[in-house]
Amino acid sequence: MARASTIDKLPADILEQLQTLLRDPRVTQIDATQSINEALQHEGYDITVSKSAVNRYSMKMEDVGAKLQQSREMAQMWIGKLGAAPQGQVGKLINEIIRTMAFDTAMHMSEGEDPVPLKCWLN
Incomplete structure (x- = not known):
């Protein structure tokens, strides 16, 4: 059975941030990953997202x-x-x-x- 994606574990507000970043053509997936990880760290969450998780999520969307x-x-x-x-x-x-x-x-x-x-x- 496949593991749940770290994207699925994101708090709603940070997931919304990720979606906004991915819709912006000026933002690369690498930049979006870094921005989300910074937001997670700033808010005190003990998770990070990988570039591949962001890529898979982007392709799915x-x-x-x-x-x-x-x-x-x-x-x-x-x-x-x-x-x-x-x-x-x-x-x-x-x-x-x-x-x-x-x-x-x-x-x-x-x-x-x-x-x-x-x-x-x-x-």
Whole structure:
């Protein structure tokens, strides 16, 4: 069984700092690692993150971001077919259901699983 990543052990505020650093194209992963380790030390935590842990986390977040973008594109396609201007709360709810279905389908397919059958959503 794999060990939990040190990233998973980070306090919420420091994890948020890491995410902000990784989104900034001017900050390298090495700089982000150093900054997070300094923040951990400054706040008195007895853990550090490695460059490889930050790299793995960054790659995982990029993958999730790409899947989210794909699901948004898929949802936009379906919303375009069903009508882009939802009428009232029911229309907004249907659009949100379509977005969620598209995201779940993209996640399942990217993991090599069969897409979620439509009947699962209808029950």
